[in-house]
Amino acid sequence: MTADLTARLAALTPEQRALLRARLPEARLATQQLTPGQLRLWRTRQWVAERPVDVVCQAVHLTGAPVDLDLLAERVRGFAAAHEALRTTFDGTAEDGTGVRPAVREALPPRLVRTRCAGADAAHALARELAAEPFDLANGPLLRVVLAEGATPDEAWLLVVVPNLVFDAWSFELLLDELARPADTDPPAAPPFRDVACDQRGWLASAVGRAAAAHWASEVADAPPPLPADRPRSAGTGRAGARVDFALSRTVADGILTAAQRAATTAYAGWLAVAWAALAEHGGRDDVLLGTFTAGRDRPGSTDVVGYLLNVLPVRLRDAGDGSHAARTRAAGAATRAGLAHAAYPGELITERRRVPGTHPLLDAVFVFDNLGEATREIQGARVATADLDKGTARYDLTLAVYPGPDGAQGWLEYDTELYEERTARRIVERFTALAEQAAAEATRAEPGKGGPA
Known part of the structure; x- marks a missing residue:
């Protein structure tokens, strides 16, 4: 019976699934669980004792034009507010991930730091320092961003540190897309992560x-x-x-x-x-x-x-x-x-x-x-160069x-x-x-x- 129901749910169109979720909000919240990928990451975290193994640590170098860091900070906050994965914490402590449940919060502002970096060595060292600092998965925040002035007015740094539990390389590109979005356009819709995770479970059956x-x-x-x-x-x-x-x-x-x-x-x-x-x-x-x-x-x-x-x-x-x-x-x-x-x-x-x-x-x-x-990208007219540290x-x-x-x-x-x-x-x-x-x-x-x- 359960397998048949799961298969029927998997056969629904995206519009039909959205309608069903709207009618069953409480059930939707109760069924959240780690995906297979997240479960492996959780277990890895217990294995490596807080070492930043599965942590995104990216340094973005912006050159060639002055950058409004206040605007970047506003965009980062808006991005975190729009995407539920960045407002998610994890309830539970079992080493094998059993019983650990994602909890989506109404608000979970990112940790934003403003500073100055004289060059790449200083910027990269700061990003590594942020990555090495343990994350509080139960309380957050899980997104850490440094916005730094560079050595000259037309140089700046954006450092992004976040656990893979809620972020991947594609997500990083979506963040850069948002930071590069023209001021006269609206951000794209932000589909909830839990819907994709639910669809995956149905597809498996x-x-x-x-x-x-x-x-x-x-x-x-x-x-x-x-x-x-x-x-x-x-x-x-x-x-x-x-x-x-x-x-x-x-x-x-x-x-x-x-x-x-x-x-x-x-x-x-x-x-x-x-x-x-x-x-x-x-x-x-x-x-x-x-x-x-x-x-x-x-x-x-x-x-x-x-x-x-x-x-x-x-x-x-x-x-x-x-x-x-x-x-x-x-x-x-x-x-x-x-x-x-x-x-x-x-x-x-x-x-x-x-x-x-x-x-x-x-x-x-x-x-x-x-x-x-691989494609060239600009943020506020500044050239973007990224480094996976x-x-x-x-x-x-x-x-x-x-x-x-x-x-x-x-x-x-x-x-x-x-x-x-x-x-x-x-x-x-x-x-x-x-x-x-x-x-x-x-x-x-x-x-x-x-x-x-x-």
Whole structure:
């Protein structure tokens, strides 16, 4: 009976669901609970003992024009008031998340700080300091924002610190959109996070949700072991971390894109193929199971929702063909397309005998390809440059991130310092960058008129 009712609710149109919720306000409040993603984050928080592992820590540098910080503060307050995720606290203390319930408050103003930062070092240090300060999840506020004057009148800083429990990368872009909104326009509607969470529960019980569960169970069956580490994983870790940065030229980035287009796939698949090659070398086997991030916003009405909808899904990379970058790109593209059809399924619900000690039961390594901020943006006429700051933590054993841009690609390898030595991390990065350069050269040789096949 319960499954049938859930399936019927999932089949309602958005308009029908809105009407039903309006008629049942008390039931709507009573059914709030953590999503699978939030539940994992809650458990991680207990594991790492207040270390800022799952905390957004972004520094926004505004240059080229004077910025009205009072107006920015007003916009930030309005944004927090409009989006219920930023007015949410969490009742309950159970370490496993059992019984913890989100509570949406009528008002929960953000913590706003006004100061002055002489340069990037000072701004980044202040953001890290705010991220390291423990959050009171039961009382809030959970959004911390610093508005700082820069060294010159046409420079300013916006520092954003907030736990992932109520915020993700897409939410950060929505905040920047609001700060950049022209004064003569109205803000878009702010759909409540709880509606999306409710829709997710209904979808899981539907036939489509059950098909997605079967797909992922097949995808991770007989999964390979975690990648080798310098020290045993048996006891888990506290997720202390460090990063090794890298940069690749526009020529290399263009070569990866060209190879991907030739394989009728995306730049994401091209960079994933390079990551696969580097980690396969490190692990000594071509069968690699990586985590990959999806926005989790394919449900109707979810694109304007602030909250943690980010989904971490496995991608199984096995058949490298002849080992060339072209073959790996085709295989990575095929694996990606197969997973996209089932991308709404919460990765936390995918189970397998392979259990990884730490903050995720299935995944030890993840690949991040972030092009959300690739387009240029201005706030009050000032150019916007964002930086995802290293907080000295590691969300996973290994995280390889690539950020494309107009001048090429930048990125970093984040590693758990309790598992990996710095020299190991640097060796992986050196192989990744070398393989990217080789892949770009391979793509150039294959271009018509350059000695390769037409």
